[in-house]
Amino acid sequence: MAAGPRVLNVNVGVLGHIDSGKTALARALSTTSSTAAFDRAPQSRARGITLDLGFSCLRTALPPQLGPGPGELQFTLVDCPGHASLIRTIIGGAQIIDLMMLVIDVTKGMQTQSAECLVIGQIACQKMVVVLNKIDLLPEGKRQSAIEKMTKKMQKTLENTKFCGCPIVAVAAKPGGPEAPESENPLGVSELIEVLKSQAYLPSRDPSGHFLMAVDHCFSIKGQGTVMTGTILSGSVSLGDSVEIPALKVTKKVKSMQMFHTPVTYAMQGDRVGICVTQFDPKLLERGLICTPESLHTIHAAIISLKKIQYFRGALQTKAKFHITVGHETVMGRVMFFSPAPADFNEEVQEDAFDFEKDYLYQEVYLSKDSNSSENKENDQAGEVQLPKQQWALLEFEKPVTCPKLCLVIGSKLDTDIHANTCRLAFHGVLLQGMEDKNYTETFLPKLKVYKLKHKEGQVERVMDDYSVIGRSLFKKETNIQLFVGLKVKLSTGEDGIIDGGFGQSGKFKIRIPDGLKPETKTLLTAASKKKSKAGKGDTTKEDESSKNDSVQPVTISLLFKRYVFDTQKKMIQS
Ligand SMILES: Nc1nc2c(ncn2[C@@H]2O[C@H](COP(=O)(O)OP(=O)(O)OP(=O)(O)O)[C@@H](O)[C@H]2O)c(=O)[nH]1
Numbered sequence: 001m002a003a004g005p006r007v008l009n010v011n012v013g014v015l016g017h018i019d020s021g022k023t024a025l026a027r028a029l030s031t032t033s034s035t036a037a038f039d040r041a042p043q044s045r046a047r048g049i050t051l052d053l054g055f056s057c058l059r060t061a062l063p064p065q066l067g068p069g070p071g072e073l074q075f076t077l078v079d080c081p082g083h084a085s086l087i088r089t090i091i092g093g094a095q096i097i098d099l100m101m102l103v104i105d106v107t108k109g110m111q112t113q114s115a116e117c118l119v120i121g122q123i124a125c126q127k128m129v130v131v132l133n134k135i136d137l138l139p140e141g142k143r144q145s146a147i148e149k150m151t152k153k154m155q156k157t158l159e160n161t162k163f164c165g166c167p168i169v170a171v172a173a174k175p176g177g178p179e180a181p182e183s184e185n186p187l188g189v190s191e192l193i194e195v196l197k198s199q200a201y202l203p204s205r206d207p208s209g210h211f212l213m214a215v216d217h218c219f220s221i222k223g224q225g226t227v228m229t230g231t232i233l234s235g236s237v238s239l240g241d242s243v244e245i246p247a248l249k250v251t252k253k254v255k256s257m258q259m260f261h262t263p264v265t266y267a268m269q270g271d272r273v274g275i276c277v278t279q280f281d282p283k284l285l286e287r288g289l290i291c292t293p294e295s296l297h298t299i300h301a302a303i304i305s306l307k308k309i310q311y312f313r314g315a316l317q318t319k320a321k322f323h324i325t326v327g328h329e330t331v332m333g334r335v336m337f338f339s340p341a342p343a344d345f346n347e348e349v350q351e352d353a354f355d356f357e358k359d360y361l362y363q364e365v366y367l368s369k370d371s372n373s374s375e376n377k378e379n380d381q382a383g384e385v386q387l388p389k390q391q392w393a394l395l396e397f398e399k400p401v402t403c404p405k406l407c408l409v410i411g412s413k414l415d416t417d418i419h420a421n422t423c424r425l426a427f428h429g430v431l432l433q434g435m436e437d438k439n440y441t442e443t444f445l446p447k448l449k450v451y452k453l454k455h456k457e458g459q460v461e462r463v464m465d466d467y468s469v470i471g472r473s474l475f476k477k478e479t480n481i482q483l484f485v486g487l488k489v490k491l492s493t494g495e496d497g498i499i500d501g502g503f504g505q506s507g508k509f510k511i512r513i514p515d516g517l518k519p520e521t522k523t524l525l526t527a528a529s530k531k532k533s534k535a536g537k538g539d540t541t542k543e544d545e546s547s548k549n550d551s552v553q554p555v556t557i558s559l560l561f562k563r564y565v566f567d568t569q570k571k572m573i574q575s
């Protein structure tokens, strides 16, 4: 444990639209800065935008709700980039955040990426504070009323989110903008610190389980070794432990550790640490994960439980490609959606495991209120479309990803025009099962019992005898009817039948009716045949045409079966 007084760490994310003043705010809030803070990277300085997560910290006395006893509260500020193309970095950053600050340029209000940050916050964060920045740009006489107006607007925006009623604070992080002298004091920042303190809570930290840390910075110190700084996502680490860098498949021993410039021998979930190892070239790792040896898996495909993000416009289509953030990596992947089988539609949600024993129903599109306008209306008595409590997707990645079990997954369309005013985040979920085998399509997928329901319709052509009829229009001419022999069919008049075999060359077939045809059915079919032959009298081509005309035959045949999507033998199954 760290020597000295007790220090509680709370990670505060600084998120918002580009140029809203996040970095300026983090700077104004900070009393101590860590190694990776404040746009240190030379490329980022040159462009004047934040390219990567920046870390800095702010220490205050423990607020009463976190007492009793002496100690300090450390806010680790995670300054996220606002630039749209960097959203994947933000998603990584959001996963270590306890409290989110959403920075809004008070002169602009909600902007596209503010909305995306709000979505990410809803998925990954518990609590939020809204910061209205740049109030110095409001004319002094109208400042108060403009702030009140924007505060009301924000309250309205948050009404339907989990952050409804969260604090909204007005500040000027850098009054006067970039040209203003450093001596110019920020406005409202001490009030903001009080609000942050009042919102601070002790996040539940758990030292058990595998050690996993998101490294955001890596550098060498002469005579010491290589230091990797980052946030511990799970488990704990002690001096002398072995840690693996899975991306490079190397294992190193922890030689020394520091938490904000103080040497420590132990650190756990939620802590920000620098871990020093020897004989490791820092150029090999800029950001990534380190962990207990062999605790992460590298997967080619995955089954996730997921939900659509309501602000995403358009349907989620099976076979579509998305940018998929799995834990801390983002890759392209293809999706296939599936839902519970109808019998399990109301089953309770299972967020930590996937049941391979059950059957699942293939879906062309993720089922949502807006995705199915017509087909599902039938089972919708109350005027509401019935939706299952849980849906899943199979993800197939273009490149393998390394991630922990049960990690957060976010699907997005990052190639959407960033100037288009739409949410690019499409779905979020939890990874339930990863597939490590490269040949998962052969070794793994056949275990996944997702089926499609197939429905084929044909007509009864004529009666053969009391116990058999000839059918047509159910199969194509080239279909091998032998595959269908023995399958059950139903006539529209109510009789059950069994496909007995082909009949002739044109895809016609014989159906056996074990219980016999009803007299009414026979009458119906005979009358229809007569009518047909009358219409076609002396003119065979005409008869051929009329036999193709569905309306002439009153009795239809329906064949229903299911087929498992990954069954290599493509078996047809009937209950
Ligand atoms: N007038 C005024 N300008 C500000 C204030 N805060 C920040 N700025 C200016 O706004 C610009 C953007 O500030 P940054 O802090 O870099 O914004 P950011 O949100 O970190 O930007 P990205 O990281 O690139 O998304 C800079 O020119 C700042 O000087 C403020 O309170 N008042």
Ligand SMILES: [Mg+2]
Binding pocket: 022, 023, 024, 049, 050, 079, 080, 081, 082
């Ligand atoms: Mg910035």
